[in-house]
Amino acid sequence: MNIVRIQGVSKRYAQDGISVDALSEIDLTVDSGEFVALVGPSGSGKTTLLNLIGALDAPSAGRIWIEKQEIGRLSRAERSRLRLRRLGFIFQEYNLIPVLSALENVEYVMLLQGVGEGERRRRARDMLREVGLEGLEHRRPAQLSGGQQQRVAVARAIVSEPVIVLADEPTANLDSATGAALLDLMRRLNQRRGITFVFSTHDAMVIERARRVVRLKDGRIVEDHGARRP
Numbered sequence: 001m002n003i004v005r006i007q008g009v010s011k012r013y014a015q016d017g018i019s020v021d022a023l024s025e026i027d028l029t030v031d032s033g034e035f036v037a038l039v040g041p042s043g044s045g046k047t048t049l050l051n052l053i054g055a056l057d058a059p060s061a062g063r064i065w066i067e068k069q070e071i072g073r074l075s076r077a078e079r080s081r082l083r084l085r086r087l088g089f090i091f092q093e094y095n096l097i098p099v100l101s102a103l104e105n106v107e108y109v110m111l112l113q114g115v116g117e118g119e120r121r122r123r124a125r126d127m128l129r130e131v132g133l134e135g136l137e138h139r140r141p142a143q144l145s146g147g148q149q150q151r152v153a154v155a156r157a158i159v160s161e162p163v164i165v166l167a168d169e170p171t172a173n174l175d176s177a178t179g180a181a182l183l184d185l186m187r188r189l190n191q192r193r194g195i196t197f198v199f200s201t202h203d204a205m206v207i208e209r210a211r212r213v214v215r216l217k218d219g220r221i222v223e224d225h226g227a228r229r230p
């Protein structure tokens with residue numbers, strides 16, 4: 001089943017009289033359960049594409065569906081709901097809330113979703129154990145290493161059981177061993193829970209482990225290797 005369908009999508013940024021065609025006529029579908037790397041040189045449009053799939057920004061042309069919903073036809077409230085209920089995000093800078101503990105950071109999304117306190121706590125603890133952070137639940141982000149913070153961010157992204165996780169250079173700030181461990185974790189979640197992952201990367205180790213590699217250049221897809229064929 002298609003979880004993401006992108007049809008004829010272009011994105012032009014126009015600012016101060018300068019316009020940049022960040023994406024041009026992108027067609028792409030991602031099936032449920034895929035593990036997809038977006039690769040390509042700096043400026044090729046990876047972050048732009050992730051932001052569009054994540055309903056964080058709107059295309060200049062073309063259409064995007066998540067599951068059966070066309071993002072462009074949703075109201076602002078429906079888009080927020082889609083992000084909260086169906087999508088998980090992992091950013092390069094982790095975006096953890098500094099004053100909250102690891103546990104509270106993971107609980108936070110469920111708080112927004114209206115999950116009750118007991119269940120919130122239980123699921124956040126289970127998830128932190130799953131990402132190997134048992135015993136560190138009460139530390140704030142500043143008291144954790146980069147790799148540990150990134151694992152909190154992964155736990156937060158998946159605790160609400162999204163259908164797809166979007167990650168922008170998730171290993172960029174990690175040493176290679178920590179990056180490899182993070183990727184193994186993502187892959188395990190992909191295989192065991194069937195969560196679809198789409199992530200951008202420059203990292204050769206990550207590209208090697210991706211099931212499917214979509215290569216962008218100057219805002220166009222120039223290669224799509226390992227895609228499932230019907």
Ligand SMILES: Nc1ncnc2c1ncn2[C@@H]1O[C@H](COP(=O)(O)OP(=O)(O)OP(=O)(O)O)[C@@H](O)[C@H]1O
Nearest residue numbers: 013014015020022041042043044045046047048049
């Ligand atoms: N808010 C913006 N306003 C204007 N131009 C932008 C904006 N964001 C991105 N761009 C331009 O759009 C193009 C694509 O940028 P994007 O950030 O998607 O690339 P990227 O592949 O993620 O690069 P990197 O590997 O460096 O993260 C670049 O030319 C960039 O300068």
Ligand SMILES: [Mg+2]
Nearest residue numbers: 046047048200
């Ligand atoms: Mg980028």
